[in-house]
Amino acid sequence: MNRIVLTVFVVEAILGAVGLAGAWWFETPILEDMRVDLRSGAIAIVATIPLLVVSLSGLRSKSGFGAELLEVIRKTLGKLFASCSVIDLLIVSIMAGIGEELFFRGFLQASLGNVIHPWLALVLVSILFGVVHWASWVYALAAGLIGLFLGVVFLVTGNLFVAIAVHALYDFFAMLVIVRMLRPLANAKEDGTISGTISTDQEHNKESIQ
Amino acid sequence: MTDTTPITTPFTETNSLNGTRENMNNKKVMQFGLLVFIGMLIWEPVVSNLIVLLLPDAELLPIYLIHKGLFAVLLLAVVSKVGGLKFFGIERGSSWWFLVPALPILLLTAAVFFAPDAVFGLSTPATVGWIFVALFIGIGEESVFRGVLWRAFEARGILVTAFATSVLFGAMHLIGLLTDIPWQIVTSQAVFAFGAGMMFAAVRLASGSLLAPIMLHAVFDASAIVAAGGLSEMIDDTLTVAHLLIPGAVFAVWGLVCILIVQKRRSRAQS
Numbered sequence: 001m002n003r004i005v006l007t008v009f010v011v012e013a014i015l016g017a018v019g020l021a022g023a024w025w026f027e028t029p030i031l032e033d034m035r036v037d038l039r040s041g042a043i044a045i046v047a048t049i050p051l052l053v054v055s056l057s058g059l060r061s062k063s064g065f066g067a068e069l070l071e072v073i074r075k076t077l078g079k080l081f082a083s084c085s086v087i088d089l090l091i092v093s094i095m096a097g098i099g100e101e102l103f104f105r106g107f108l109q110a111s112l113g114n115v116i117h118p119w120l121a122l123v124l125v126s127i128l129f130g131v132v133h134w135a136s137w138v139y140a141l142a143a144g145l146i147g148l149f150l151g152v153v154f155l156v157t158g159n160l161f162v163a164i165a166v167h168a169l170y171d172f173f174a175m176l177v178i179v180r181m182l183r184p185l186a187n188a189k190e191d192g193t194i195s196g197t198i199s200t201d202q203e204h205n206k207e208s209i210q
Numbered sequence: 211m212t213d214t215t216p217i218t219t220p221f222t223e224t225n226s227l228n229g230t231r232e233n234m235n236n237k238k239v240m241q242f243g244l245l246v247f248i249g250m251l252i253w254e255p256v257v258s259n260l261i262v263l264l265l266p267d268a269e270l271l272p273i274y275l276i277h278k279g280l281f282a283v284l285l286l287a288v289v290s291k292v293g294g295l296k297f298f299g300i301e302r303g304s305s306w307w308f309l310v311p312a313l314p315i316l317l318l319t320a321a322v323f324f325a326p327d328a329v330f331g332l333s334t335p336a337t338v339g340w341i342f343v344a345l346f347i348g349i350g351e352e353s354v355f356r357g358v359l360w361r362a363f364e365a366r367g368i369l370v371t372a373f374a375t376s377v378l379f380g381a382m383h384l385i386g387l388l389t390d391i392p393w394q395i396v397t398s399q400a401v402f403a404f405g406a407g408m409m410f411a412a413v414r415l416a417s418g419s420l421l422a423p424i425m426l427h428a429v430f431d432a433s434a435i436v437a438a439g440g441l442s443e444m445i446d447d448t449l450t451v452a453h454l455l456i457p458g459a460v461f462a463v464w465g466l467v468c469i470l471i472v473q474k475r476r477s478r479a480q481s
Contacts, residue, residue, distance in 0.1 A: 013317060014317075020309060021310050
């Protein structure tokens with residue numbers, strides 16, 4: 001297995017384990033309230049669409065914010081996941097969904113929400129979610145906003161499965177698009193030309209799918 | 211169903227399950243537990259040698275399928291006749307929180323796939339066969355230790371039950387001393403089994419059902435066998451004493467902590 005995928009897998013598994021154990025310790029009933037059914041899946045898909053549309057159109061726009069964000073992603077995530085196949089991206093997304101949602105929404109937000117006002121807990125955890133994603137201030141802001149959206153989804157549905165599914169679906173499609181957006185850029189930098197991008201891009205795709 | 215008068219032995223007081231049979235009092239369960247444990251100790255070496263005697267050319271997989279499969283089926287038949295499957299814990303669980311006591315074995319199961327010597331060199335039929343063997347092992351061992359023996363010790367309290375069944379579970383693995391596996395490996399396997407027993411006890415307690423430990427036991431065994439490329443490949447030079455003792459110690463401590471937490475919560479809920 002790809003070493004980056006393995007690292008992500010281990011980190012997310014530990015994060016999920018800590019979140020699960022923490023929720024158990026504080027007797028937060030996230031598992032009792034979790035419902036895995038078609039309705040929750042449908043809600044998750046519907047909730048993912050606006051998130052994807054807003055964030056990807058923001059990235060594609062040539063405005064300062066989107067361009068800066070893309071540049072940060074190119075430097076960090078892009079390099080890491082450029083060599084990943086579609087299956088690798090799928091594993092990473094699912095693990096990120098389960099691990100991060102169990103920890104941030106399931107454990108932190110829900111447990112804190114029992115002590116202070118749930119909406120205050122939502123804001124605090126979203127800020128924390130943004131801060132731990134610190135690659136630059138733009139990236140942290142974007143992550144914080146996505147965390148806020150996931151927190152609202154969890155708070156409104158009360159079902160952690162919806163949050164996990166939205167997180168996994170969003171991560172998967174966003175990474176798929178971003179990796180494809182960045183590939184021509186990366187190839188152009190390596191070749192020094194732009195003419196060869198299409199063929200090398202296809203080569204890349206073939207390789208990574210295998 | 212306990213729709214008749216409640217039985218006032220300490221045994222029935224501690225069990226919250228509704229599968230109680232009137233004809234199973236504490237003494238009978240103890241006797242049945244002893245019988246099943248001794249039966250298992252005899253079954254393990256005798257029947258496997260008997261199969262080898264009858265089928266001298268058979269490979270390891272069919273021998274194990276017959277050996278473990280027959281034990282699981284016979285045990286379930288006897289258990290359902292004697293006290294009822296539900297009485298010994300084979301029923302729908304009450305909670306998914308057993309995932310927390312199960313965390314160490316879930317992480318170890320994942321780690322098995324990333325082990326440097328994981329080769330996955332089995333054909334598809336062999337893989338399916340070994341998965342069934344793992345399932346039979348899970349059903350057989352869990353029904354004996356977390357099912358029948360669990361009920362036998364239950365009157366003495368949660369901690370005593372967990373500790374006693376785990377010690378017996380570890381002791382059962384000393385049967386390996388009869389084979390040509392190095393004694394250091396066998397004794398560390400027994401320690402590993404003791405730790406796993408403590409953790410499965412916590413899982414059994416948190417889930418309220420025997421199905422959770424059966425599932426975890428089977429999934430772990432299946433992953434370990436399939437990743438190694440067959441049971442005979444599992445015990446080789448790369449398996450050292452530390453590979454068994456360290457996880458065993460982690461399992462035991464984690465299991466004990468989880469049992470104590472569950473026990474404390476139960477006593478608080480009662481008062």
